[in-house]
Amino acid sequence: MRAVDPSGSAHPAYTIGLIGAGIQGSLSPLLHTRAAARHGLRCHYRLLDLKEPGTAGAPELVARARAEGLRGVGVTHPCKQSVLPVLDRLSPEAEAIGAVNTIVFDAQGATGHNTDGTGFMASLRHGLPGARLDRVAVLGAGGAGAAVAHALLAGGARRLTVLDADPAPAGRLAARLSAGFGGDRVRDAPLTTLAAVLERATGLVNATPVGMPGSPGCPVPARLLRPGLWVADLVYRPAETELLSLAGKAGCPTLPGGGMLVFQAVEGFRLFTGIRPDARRMLADLATAV
Numbered sequence: 010m011r012a013v014d015p016s017g018s019a020h021p022a023y024t025i026g027l028i029g030a031g032i033q034g035s036l037s038p039l040l041h042t043r044a045a046a047r048h049g050l051r052c053h054y055r056l057l058d059l060k061e062p063g064t065a066g067a068p069e070l071v072a073r074a075r076a077e078g079l080r081g082v083g084v085t086h087p088c089k090q091s092v093l094p095v096l097d098r099l100s101p102e103a104e105a106i107g108a109v110n111t112i113v114f115d116a117q118g119a120t121g122h123n124t125d126g127t128g129f130m131a132s133l134r135h136g137l138p139g140a141r142l143d144r145v146a147v148l149g150a151g152g153a154g155a156a157v158a159h160a161l162l163a164g165g166a167r168r169l170t171v172l173d174a175d176p177a178p179a180g181r182l183a184a185r186l187s188a189g190f191g192g193d194r195v196r197d198a199p200l201t202t203l204a205a206v207l208e209r210a211t212g213l214v215n216a217t218p219v220g221m222p223g224s225p226g227c228p229v230p231a232r233l234l235r236p237g238l239w240v241a242d243l244v245y246r247p248a249e250t251e252l253l254s255l256a257g258k259a260g261c262p263t264l265p266g267g268g269m270l271v272f273q274a275v276e277g278f279r280l281f282t283g284i285r286p287d288a289r290r291m292l293a294d295l296a297t298a299v
Contacts, residue, residue, distance in 0.1 A: 023080045025083070026082040029059065030086065031058065031221075033058060034246060044286040081113040081281050083277060084111065086151065096109070096118075110122070110124055124274075124277050124280075130160045135268055137262055150197075170198050211238065212239045216243050220251060226251060236260035238261050240252065240262070
């Protein structure tokens with residue numbers, strides 16, 4: 010049910026939020042509030058940051074948002090899996106992925122959804138049409154990596170390798186994906202084998218936080234980047250990460266993270282409001298912001 014706007018405006022109002030760590034620079038509030046305004050709504054957007062002093066863990070933030078009457082929350086790094094125990098139900102896609110990036114509150118409880126995977130594939134088709142999916146390497150086995158890996162396999166990737174600095178989550182993710190898509194299409198590999206993996210890969214996705222302002226650097230040695238390898242980074246701020254800059258200089262087709270941010274937000278907005286916004290206008294909003 011839409012809340013009454015406290016400002017007295019005739020536009021219906023609702024409140025949503027974002028749960029994550031170090032999210033003060035997030036562009037999600039801008040995308041959602043501008044989209045809402047175009048549809049005659051007022052969106053109040055709250056940032057529920059784990060790094061703020063005295064802030065409880067992600068499950069407690071979910072409970073607080075629910076108790077305070079928010080319509081729902083977005084969920085970002087590093088909370089996409091840690092919130093699962095406090096949810097009442099999962100969408101089929103979120104259950105298959107084992108992570109959520111959107112939670113909707115209603116009379117039936119808290120439902121977790123995942124729009125990351127479909128958002129990434131929409132961005133890939135928009136930004137790199139015709140990208141070869143013969144052999145794709147996904148660097149990072151957290152919530153975002155899980156969603157992207159699942160979507161790539163569902164989208165036709167023939168072979169997919171998951172790599173992570175910690176081999177345990179990479180192994181668990183590969184096992185989960187193998188159960189759903191077949192063991193001949195998925196494997197995990199230690200990070201020490203990255204050079205050998207990329208030598209045969211047609212695509213690389215960085216699903217780690219390396220490249221963000223709080224985690225500067227490049228997750229891949231420049232010498233491993235070559236023409237014929239497309240490179241996607243899920244980091245959207247900065248718009249051109251060090252990885253994408255080095256990949257471009259090496260002749261790789263590149264895909265920045267902003268497209269995934271927009272296309273997953275399109276579906277998130279629909280889940281919160283029942284309205285599907287115009288992705289092209291959201292992309293223009295992002296371009297003006299970055």
